[in-house]
Amino acid sequence: MKRIMKKAPMGWNSYDYYDTTVTEAEVRANAEFMAAHLKQAGWEYVVVDIEWYSRDAGTQREKYQYIPFGDIEMDGYGRLQPAVNRFPSSAGGRGFGPLAEYVHSLGLKFGIHIMRGIPREAAHRHLPIYGTGYFANEIADPSSICKWNPDMYGVRRGVPGAQEYYDSLIGMYADWGVDFIKCDDICNTNMYRDNPYSAAHEVEMLSCAIEKTGRDIVLSLSPGPALIDRAWHYEKYAHMWRITDDFWDRWDLLQDMFRRCELWQNHVGEGSYPDCDMLPLGKLSKGFGNERDTCLTKEEQKTMLTLWCVFGSPLMLGAELTKLDEETLSLLQKTEVLKLVANGYVGRQVKRDDCCAIWSCYHKDTGERYLALFNFRTDSYSMSWDLAEVEQFRGMCFDEMKPEEVWSGESAVIQGTVLTAQVPPHGVKFFKL
Amino acid sequence: MKRIMKKAPMGWNSYDYYDTTVTEAEVRANAEFMAAHLKQAGWEYVVVDIEWYSRDAGTQREKYQYIPFGDIEMDGYGRLQPAVNRFPSSAGGRGFGPLAEYVHSLGLKFGIHIMRGIPREAAHRHLPIYGTGYFANEIADPSSICKWNPDMYGVRRGVPGAQEYYDSLIGMYADWGVDFIKCDDICNTNMYRDNPYSAAHEVEMLSCAIEKTGRDIVLSLSPGPALIDRAWHYEKYAHMWRITDDFWDRWDLLQDMFRRCELWQNHVGEGSYPDCDMLPLGKLSKGFGNERDTCLTKEEQKTMLTLWCVFGSPLMLGAELTKLDEETLSLLQKTEVLKLVANGYVGRQVKRDDCCAIWSCYHKDTGERYLALFNFRTDSYSMSWDLAEVEQFRGMCFDEMKPEEVWSGESAVIQGTVLTAQVPPHGVKFFKL
Amino acid sequence: MKRIMKKAPMGWNSYDYYDTTVTEAEVRANAEFMAAHLKQAGWEYVVVDIEWYSRDAGTQREKYQYIPFGDIEMDGYGRLQPAVNRFPSSAGGRGFGPLAEYVHSLGLKFGIHIMRGIPREAAHRHLPIYGTGYFANEIADPSSICKWNPDMYGVRRGVPGAQEYYDSLIGMYADWGVDFIKCDDICNTNMYRDNPYSAAHEVEMLSCAIEKTGRDIVLSLSPGPALIDRAWHYEKYAHMWRITDDFWDRWDLLQDMFRRCELWQNHVGEGSYPDCDMLPLGKLSKGFGNERDTCLTKEEQKTMLTLWCVFGSPLMLGAELTKLDEETLSLLQKTEVLKLVANGYVGRQVKRDDCCAIWSCYHKDTGERYLALFNFRTDSYSMSWDLAEVEQFRGMCFDEMKPEEVWSGESAVIQGTVLTAQVPPHGVKFFKL
């Protein structure tokens, strides 16, 4: 049985800025920044994303994001290790132990990305499974691959050695001090159109292996879109699962997230967090060979943060923290908004069309209530809504209500039970009622 | 905003026995039986199913279930009326008023089936919409039809006169005293493969029209399978929606219902009841020209009832009540099982494979807890489960537990926290823990 | 068994200019122009397109292209008749007889458009089938409709009266002197995604009815895209079938036609002509409320004509003939190109990519050979091809070849067996070798 958390995970992930290339020094610098400037606002996880085991990651950028048949760090049991040339403290077989220890010393938590399965190279080399008489070629499924990354084969269902492999892998990570595992190519195995949740058994093996460690490890599934008809399975075995393909800093993707949140709104709960993906803020894409600023306007950034929070998504920063500007930083310290990802707050879509969306949110116990007015248009838009029509507010009284717009601190215009606000292009007005 | 009920609706529906042919006398007889023998166990709705407006229903059985371009009863505003030759009390424009009154006099509630949309004949005849200057041909959508029934055209989205039509229709039904509306060709408009929820706007119009009546009317959507990605919409506007095509008395359909309940288990709540369809018991199919006994064995019947109840489905009898045998009747009076469809009980699938399924259920407030062991095999099967592994029972204590099998009253075998039972072919053992 | 023609049909169709609104006078004027200016180049069919039976066609343009439940001309047997207010010579039940006679008097042939099936109104009114004891409601299939036009119901498969209805309909048309029937909503019944050739039996009934008339009537099926896996069925029963949705004067549609011709290239034969749809030239769209010039450049027009001819498509002008400019007219009189739609010429795609396409064509008996170089780019492009590599020219000798560009009469540059030409943007160079 999976562990329950008190709120959706909040943290930083290396991918949006570093792609496959992040190094130990860079992780440490971001962790230090988080401890100094963001921890107090609730941010805590520091996550090293994809291919930290690759020695030559990023060296054939013009041809490949992920070099096929590349140069990887692996122990004698088919378990991937940090590339020592990139993570020097891992020398001598210490893996991510020293780095995790450092992150913990800052009062933060440490996470890593993995691809589901076992390295193809381990299978072709017939490596043994740790602590067993089985071999990688016996548990690797040569017909189960990832569409976009060439490193792994899936692990077969129900064959001897399979659970033992995952146990040995996750046990090693737990020994290192890992607090968060983002497993990729598993939430939607998009190569397999007829069976896009083809690795459900690997989710179960991972969940079981995590439970055996006794350690409090978050299990995050990627990539999306997650399958709504398997919601019950994600909820049973994982803590968060991506409801979208990779999200980047484009308005069309942001507007589309409203559709996705509509779909998943009834599935946010204690220890279960449908995941809108990283927040692409500040500087981005250096590892992709093209360092640049986010393309989201400040209004769009507030729209994004408000939606993620009112919906209850995990919040993972996709940014180089050490290069954050003051204005972005102030958004990320807005605890009046960020607190909504805690259990107890329930968000619901009130309305959505091509022009706008409205979300409500209330707290089960405290009775706090919020209303967010989102404007999809490219011009400023006067929006009104009758609070008495909001299902979540059924039976509540709106007399003497003095709504405050949370981001700005301004007061709202209200007539009878109708709230009206002028919402900027692609922006939001977010009211505490 | 839809009304909330205290439990999933329970009642009787004319379809499984009468198809399109039920008459007033037959409805009355079934209602009287319900009042005398079933009301006490919680059964209350008496529902007249499809084509009560057809004067010639059933007369071309060898060619059609639904006669195309047939002889229908309709008022001057395109509103279908009961066929007077079948429902004599409706003469003089009184509609179902007298019949509803009679059902109410027995302490029961009265329901009817409708097809979404407006009669094709009304559109071809350019009939006026009641109380407006609009006409049927202006609101009927000639490209929106039902795949299997020829009577209606869908109503267009957002055209003047459309909501007014539904208001006049539902208002008339409310005046008659209707308590339950089963609307068909709306939950899954299966003709439209690219858009199987193509009549979502008609659901909204119906919900709005019902609210305007001020009457407590259940809105039931048919046929299934409902679309899991539109769960939030059903939940917002309707009380029950079919999660399956027509269910009949076949084991394969019954076993398949476990898959459907798995899918929808997290969607049962206050006023929201995913619907497993009618219970085909006792005598069936006279209206189809072939009166016969249900093909479900007694064990299968208990399996069916236990699943519907532990899941939380509405319970609608598909049987000729006046011909029920004693043994079937006793199942339908088993309040220890039937009570589980009330709000507060939460059912969850524990396990499902090709051989068996296990469901747990507990009450949020009382702490009652149940475990159902279902055997899919054609032989008797010894099933065991560790109660400590059941997620719903997390943190509960199993010391001194004395489980009782609810259907039989027998005591269970238990060792440590492991419950073991011998389950008959296609049968269930249902324990109160 | 269908009749065989000597070449793909060539003619004029009223749709692109008039939509549903063409009148007798307008048809006559176009026919007169064809006789005077185009007949000599091989153009012969004059076709009245959709809803000639509608008295109010075009009067609710802002809401509908096809008015639902509109005002139609129909005889007592459910057979549609020309609207007398638009086709005065049809008064007195003479149908299209007088108009056909006039077209014939010009040395041309006369065609009409029909929708498959029987008028919905005939079914709802229970009209008799001519010469039988059956009724429209018995042969109409209320679940078989057209997605985009509200006039008809499909005719059932294998019921008494069905073939008789088509016989009476086509017999009447033959009596009128109809030479060409374009039947719509039949080649791809796009409402029925799971069965887009759902009216195959109506094609067979039409073919049979035509054969019974003893008259030489072309059967043209619409709309596309035709289904390549039903190629054998179209070839057996019809003369031409649309391989595309409606084609209009847009480059993207024109470029896409190359993909469609690739697909169908092996299916052009004697009496079997996959149809690229009308040629939208000169003035267009008056009936749609927006008279305008074609958007195709002169180079694109030559590309279009060359592709249609080298592929072997029927050629139907979608233009107001009386308003044709001299330059367009000269393209339509280019018999050196138009002659390729005759039987005996075999066209094949040599190459196609995102930048260009190459087609070859040769005559089975005369040995004539052609090569067309098409440029998809928006700039002028130097294209070369080795004639020895063209499969169709296998074994031919290219010594002393003096290729001539057909449209311009210019000579080509050739080196060894390599032909080179500078092709204008979206243009073609078409060589006789």
Add this chain to the structure above:
Amino acid sequence: MKRIMKKAPMGWNSYDYYDTTVTEAEVRANAEFMAAHLKQAGWEYVVVDIEWYSRDAGTQREKYQYIPFGDIEMDGYGRLQPAVNRFPSSAGGRGFGPLAEYVHSLGLKFGIHIMRGIPREAAHRHLPIYGTGYFANEIADPSSICKWNPDMYGVRRGVPGAQEYYDSLIGMYADWGVDFIKCDDICNTNMYRDNPYSAAHEVEMLSCAIEKTGRDIVLSLSPGPALIDRAWHYEKYAHMWRITDDFWDRWDLLQDMFRRCELWQNHVGEGSYPDCDMLPLGKLSKGFGNERDTCLTKEEQKTMLTLWCVFGSPLMLGAELTKLDEETLSLLQKTEVLKLVANGYVGRQVKRDDCCAIWSCYHKDTGERYLALFNFRTDSYSMSWDLAEVEQFRGMCFDEMKPEEVWSGESAVIQGTVLTAQVPPHGVKFFKL
């Protein structure tokens, strides 16, 4: 440009009897039998099917048909070689040269099966491409695999070294004396549902490599079902392509082949032979661990042979020739039927429904004509057909016709132009007219 043959290929293939396990001695024995008993009837190709390069093929039958990460014979350039333990004459790097030479010495032709692509092991080991400076890991596409066989990676499109790899491979095979290449996982790459002809570029590379050898090599593509919309591509680059999944000795598959032949009937031509797959006759399945007799009745066998011949399919025996019984052998020597697979004969379906099918066949030059009546029912069935209604016989005269049933030599009953015959269950009556 591909070579043209005079008829569809006829031969023997090791798969149906030996699966992956055939040895040199077994191939020789079958070749000798063919030379002695079948050559005269037109049979000539001897084809070694899948995994002749595997040293341990068949040793883990209970777990795998194709052992993943198994023990394969490969040269230093990633080119698979015959396993010496199974094909002793291949020792010393002579490959299939000696075996091909022996087959040729019998007056027969020699063929092999290959999987498209390059061995996974070659890519993981970074082996060089013969005669180039490129390496296997540069041309192998790790995301292009076979769903059911774990041996290969697809070769990338348009990368340096790719064509060179295929040239070196096919060149080596040509040097060995190979006359026939059956390439698998290429006609329908069924793993890739969105793009089932994903290896079209490998077909082109193979065709090009074959042409470069100057040798007359048949290119056969597998598995099916081939994609009808890519018919033109198969026809341009290959000689035969499978129109079905693996065909086995089951009536349902045989009846389904009529549907497939209907679909492909217009695509049989000179050098282009849609392939109905092997003929599972005599003894089968020893290599699958279960030697048995074919399940097809003698009538079904005649039905199969007649359909394959009248349609014009390649004929490849799937049988242990040395164990053929006399009766089966006599069917395989029936040249009056077998000759129909030669160019010049044109077969067409006349009719098909759930009970029966009728095919006609005539020769373009000689005017020979045939009619086959197939009975799908499980009882004997009297079938009649009017020869004047057969499109292929249009204009022919049937006076004084004395039809002979080809298999039996009996005369047919005929009245006017109507041919009548009593056809046995699942059987055929095949008339020469």
